Structures are given as C-alpha cells and as structure tokens.
Amino acid sequence: MFANTPEPPYYAVIFSSLMSNDTDGYENMAELMVALASEQGGFLGIESAREELGITVSYWQDLASIKQWKAHAKHRIAQKYGREKWYSDFKVRIAKVEKDYAL
Amino acid sequence: MFANTPEPPYYAVIFSSLMSNDTDGYENMAELMVALASEQGGFLGIESAREELGITVSYWQDLASIKQWKAHAKHRIAQKYGREKWYSDFKVRIAKVEKDYAL
Numbered sequence: 001m002f003a004n005t006p007e008p009p010y011y012a013v014i015f016s017s018l019m020s021n022d023t024d025g026y027e028n029m030a031e032l033m034v035a036l037a038s039e040q041g042g043f044l045g046i047e048s049a050r051e052e053l054g055i056t057v058s059y060w061q062d063l064a065s066i067k068q069w070k071a072h073a074k075h076r077i078a079q080k081y082g083r084e085k086w087y088s089d090f091k092v093r094i095a096k097v098e099k100d101y102a103l
Numbered sequence: 104m105f106a107n108t109p110e111p112p113y114y115a116v117i118f119s120s121l122m123s124n125d126t127d128g129y130e131n132m133a134e135l136m137v138a139l140a141s142e143q144g145g146f147l148g149i150e151s152a153r154e155e156l157g158i159t160v161s162y163w164q165d166l167a168s169i170k171q172w173k174a175h176a177k178h179r180i181a182q183k184y185g186r187e188k189w190y191s192d193f194k195v196r197i198a199k200v201e202k203d204y205a206l
Contacts, residue, residue: 053151090205
C-alpha cells in the first residue's frame with residue numbers, strides 16, 4: 001500500500017489536483033499511466049488518495065528519471081488531456097526526500 | 104485548497120497512513136493539530152486526502168521549523184495517540200521542494 005522506497009536520498013513528485021466536471025476517460029487513463037510509470041527506469045513507487053483534493057506522490061530515483069517520464073510520448077498525451085479536460089487545477093512539486101521513518 | 108507555498112526551495116513532510124479500527128478521538132485531534140500547526144513559525148500550508156490510504160503533505164520553510172513542530176508538546180501527545188491507537192501503519196518522508204509548477 002505504501003510505496004516501498006529505498007533509503008533516501010530519492011525524489012518525490014507531489015501532484016495535487018482538483019477534477020473538472022468532465023472526467024470522461026480519466027479513470028482508464030489514470031490506471032494506464034500508473035502501469036506505464038511503473039515500467040519506467042528509476043520508478044520507485046506511487047501513493048494516491050482523493051477526496052475533493054487529490055494527492056498523488058510518485059517516487060523516483062533521480063531527477064533524470066522524472067524528466068524522462070515527463071517526456072514519455074504516451075504520458076504527454078495524458079498530460080494534455082489532464083490540462084485541457086480533466087483537471088480544473090493542479091500543482092506539481094518536485095522534492096528530494098532527505099529522510100524517512102515509519103511507525 | 105492547494106497550499107499557497109512560496110517560490111522553492113522549501114520543505115515538505117509527506118505523511119502516509121493507514122487507520123486502525125480504533126479512530127475514537129481522531130477527527131478532533133486532527134483538526135486541532137492542523138490549527139496548531141498553522142500557528143507555528145515556518146508553516147507554509149497543508150494538503151490532505153484519504154481513501155483507504157491517507158496522504159497529508161505539510162509544507163515548511165526549513166528543517167528547523169519541522170523539527171520544532173515535531174517537538175511541540177501538544178503535537179507530541181497527538182503523535183503518541185497516533186502511534187499507539189489511531190494508525191495501523193504510517194510512513195513519514197521529509198523532502199526539499201526544489202521546483203514547482205501549476206496548471
């Protein structure tokens with residue numbers, strides 16, 4: 001359930017979003033993108049939750065792997081739909097995880 | 104709705120959790136802690152969502168403000184309840200936000 005990340009340092013992409021009213025096709029694309037991201041080099045894991053606000057945090061080995069995933073052709077199509085159709089707003093924050101601990 | 108964070112760099116505390124079956128008192132304490140955190144030096148904002156997995160990301164000016172909040176007496180009581188009662192599992196990741204962008 002939690003992303004099974006290695007010892008820090010590694011990177012987090014914190015994606016916060018609000019859905020528009022036009023969510024047709026969103027669920028399928030979201031599933032597809034999680035599956036595709038999981039196959040990318042440097043992918044470490046993903047965690048996601050939504051109430052009104054949605055938060056998805058994906059974890060990556062380094063900035064290069066984040067950049068490659070952002071530029072992936074299929075992911076670019078999903079991003080375009082996201083910007084133009086599915087999301088009324090979003091914010092992306094790229095952060096270097098320096099420390100972690102658990103229960 | 105989104106945390107109104109300044110230009111990076113700043114810090115994120117990514118708190119991922121699973122609730123136990125014993126959530127008595129949790130909602131009140133969670134509200135209290137959000138209110139109290141908001142009053143602390145260096146606090147920049149907070150975003151939260153829960154399905155089965157809960158993700159709360161709080162944003163802070165620097166590591167010192169995160170450390171002070173972790174050590175706050177009332178927050179320590181909440182942390183103790185969290186560890187012993189409310190959460191069946193959690194993971195905390197402390198990360199330096201290097202870059203952000205929006206829709």
